[in-house]
Every structure is written in structure tokens, then in C-alpha cells.
Amino acid sequence: MKMNMKKIVALALVMIVAFTFGACGGADTNKDADQKPVYKVAMEPTFPPFDTTDKQTGELTGFDVDMMEAIAEDQGFELKWENMSFDGLIPALQAGNIDIIASGMNASDDRREQVDFSDTYYDSGLVVAVKKGNTTITSLGAITADMKVGGQIGTTGADLCQKLQTEGKVKEAKIYNGLDVAVMDLQNGTIDALINDLPVTKAYIDAQPGTIQIVGDVLNAEAYGIAVKKGNQELLDKINAGMKNIKDSGKFDELYAKWFE
Known part of the structure; x- marks a missing residue:
């Protein structure tokens, strides 16, 4: 009887541990270890100086990368960058495969019917x-x-x-x-x-x-803007607030000088 009880307790402990790890594995994938939201942001990197690739590291870089990273730091979220063809950006955003487009995109009237744009940042x-x-x-x-x-x-x-x-x-x-x-x-x-x-x-x-x-x-x-999925007002508000803050702080001008002057 004692052995059976020990087996039951052991089995229960195993189930608890398995459930705990399973729950951890299914946690919000949009958060990192510090519990900051993580957003997927995409660009087409043959559009310098806005969007390009570092020749030494192979990583995505450019004005849009630096600007979005500064906005993310200001607003307390993280970014995961992805490389996509330009014509695939809006469909990916609409499908929910990415959260943000930062790719020197003209915020035209036609595109505004498909996605929501931030305040524009470059004419x-x-x-x-x-x-x-x-x-x-x-x-x-x-x-x-x-x-x-x-x-x-x-x-x-x-x-x-x-x-x-x-x-x-x-x-x-x-x-x-x-x-x-x-x-x-x-x-x-x-x-x-x-x-x-x-x-x-x-x-x-x-x-x-x-x-x-x-x-x-x-x-x-033309005026460039950052795009999010239609109706994603929470993320759009974060981007606009972050953009305003980095402009007010002088960070935007610093990045502009780095890439355009």
C-alpha cells in the first residue's frame, strides 16, 4: 500500500513538472526573457540608405533599422527583423506573419486602404x-x-x-x-x-x-511611414509616441545625420 502511494505521488509530481514545462513552452512568443513585447518587423534591404545589408556582418541595417530600434528602446519593446521582397510586405502584414513594415514605404492613399501608417518621417x-x-x-x-x-x-x-x-x-x-x-x-x-x-x-x-x-x-x-496591420491602434500609438520622443530628444536628427549627411 505504501509503495502504491509513493508511485501515485511520484506520478503526480511528474505530471506537475510536465505541465509546468509545457506551459512555459506555450508562453507568449511575443515576449523575451525580460517580458518585453517582441514585434516582427520586415524590410526589403536593397533600398539604401533606408534599408540595406551590412557587408561585413550580413545583418540588416540602414536608417529604418536605427530609427525603429530607437523607437523600440523608447517604448520598451524588442524587434525581430526579417528580410522580405517588397511586394510581399503588405500581404505578410495582413496575414499576421509580421507586425511592422519599416522599409522606406510611401504612405500613399492606395496603401492606406490596406494598412495603417504611422506619422510620416521622410519626404x-x-x-x-x-x-x-x-x-x-x-x-x-x-x-x-x-x-x-x-x-x-x-x-x-x-x-x-x-x-x-x-x-x-x-x-x-x-x-x-x-x-x-x-x-x-x-x-x-x-x-x-x-x-x-x-x-x-x-x-x-x-x-x-x-x-x-x-x-x-x-x-x-512622397512621404514614408511605418506600417502596421489595419486596426492595430495600440502598436501604432507606440510607434507614433516613440517617433515623437526621439525627434524631441534629438536622436532622430542624430540618425539622420549618420545616414544622409
């Missing part, structure tokens, strides 16, 4: 880039119907390229998953012009001087 615009020394294309209007233009998938630059093709104003609109490949094709003559955001195009020119050049005027105004 930009589109420009036309050509191979260095090209004197034929001097502006958007100088692009002719026998030419090929390129843009990055999911961007307003790509939208404009496709519009030009639909209207018969270019021979082909070539849309790229990564902007780095588009710049290479511009350099080797696969496309005649590249339509892309001004600061990113400048970053490529600074990194590879003497290869491509900007022609004409800035085409249209």
Missing part, C-alpha cells in the same frame, strides 16, 4: 536615372517609345514605368525584385532609364560614383 520623390554620360535622356519627357525603363516591384516608380508602357510611351517596363539588380542593368544597358526614389538613387550614386546619374526634376512628392 521624398521620384527621379529618372540613366547611365553616366547618357546625353539622350535629359528628363522623363525625353524617354521615347523605343526605350526600356525599370523600377522596383511594389513601388510608385514601378507603377509609373508600367503606366508609360500601357500608354505606349516606352517599349518595355522591366520590374525588378531588388533595386541592386536594376542599377546593374542600367549600367550595362539592359534598360535605358531607372525610375526610383531620390534619396535611394543618390545613395547608389555615392556608393558607385561615375556609373549612373540623375536627370530632370523630382517628379512627385
Whole structure:
């Protein structure tokens, strides 16, 4: 009888321990050891200086990374960064696979119908880039119907390229998953012009001087924002509060100077 009771007690202890560990394993995966919320944030890293990859470490870096990390520190949460194609960002957010998009994304009216945006943090615009020394294309209007233009998938630059093709104003609109490949094709003559955001195009020119050049005027105004899933007001409020605080403290200007000056 005593042995049976010991077995029962031992079995009960095993069940308690198993339940305890099982409960720990099923704990909120959005919290780290310090019980800080952890949010998945994604970017497409061929959009410098906003989104790029550190050549030495292979880790995601750029203005968006530094800005979001500063916001996270201010608001007491952690970030888990993921690399995605640009056209996959919004679908991933809508599906709940990620919590935040921080990828130099234009907070356009069309996108606002799909996701919620933070207060915008950078004003930009589109420009036309050509191979260095090209004197034929001097502006958007100088692009002719026998030419090929390129843009990055999911961007307003790509939208404009496709519009030009639909209207018969270019021979082909070539849309790229990564902007780095588009710049290479511009350099080797696969496309005649590249339509892309001004600061990113400048970053490529600074990194590879003497290869491509900007022609004409800035085409249209854009404003970048951080995106969250529709209705996620709690997270949006955290991001906006953190952004305001890092701007008030001077941290935002410090990061801006690091990446743009």
C-alpha cells in the first residue's frame, strides 16, 4: 500500500513538472526573457540608405533599422527583423506573419486602404536615372517609345514605368525584385532609364560614383511611414509616441545625420 502511494505521488509530481514545462513552452512568443513585447518587423534591404545589408556582418541595417530600434528602446519593446521582397510586405502584414513594415514605404492613399501608417518621417520623390554620360535622356519627357525603363516591384516608380508602357510611351517596363539588380542593368544597358526614389538613387550614386546619374526634376512628392496591420491602434500609438520622443530628444536628427549627411 505504501509503495502504491509513493508511485501515485511520484506520478503526480511528474505530471506537475510536465505541465509546468509545457506551459512555459506555450508562453507568449511575443515576449523575451525580460517580458518585453517582441514585434516582427520586415524590410526589403536593397533600398539604401533606408534599408540595406551590412557587408561585413550580413545583418540588416540602414536608417529604418536605427530609427525603429530607437523607437523600440523608447517604448520598451524588442524587434525581430526579417528580410522580405517588397511586394510581399503588405500581404505578410495582413496575414499576421509580421507586425511592422519599416522599409522606406510611401504612405500613399492606395496603401492606406490596406494598412495603417504611422506619422510620416521622410519626404521624398521620384527621379529618372540613366547611365553616366547618357546625353539622350535629359528628363522623363525625353524617354521615347523605343526605350526600356525599370523600377522596383511594389513601388510608385514601378507603377509609373508600367503606366508609360500601357500608354505606349516606352517599349518595355522591366520590374525588378531588388533595386541592386536594376542599377546593374542600367549600367550595362539592359534598360535605358531607372525610375526610383531620390534619396535611394543618390545613395547608389555615392556608393558607385561615375556609373549612373540623375536627370530632370523630382517628379512627385512622397512621404514614408511605418506600417502596421489595419486596426492595430495600440502598436501604432507606440510607434507614433516613440517617433515623437526621439525627434524631441534629438536622436532622430542624430540618425539622420549618420545616414544622409
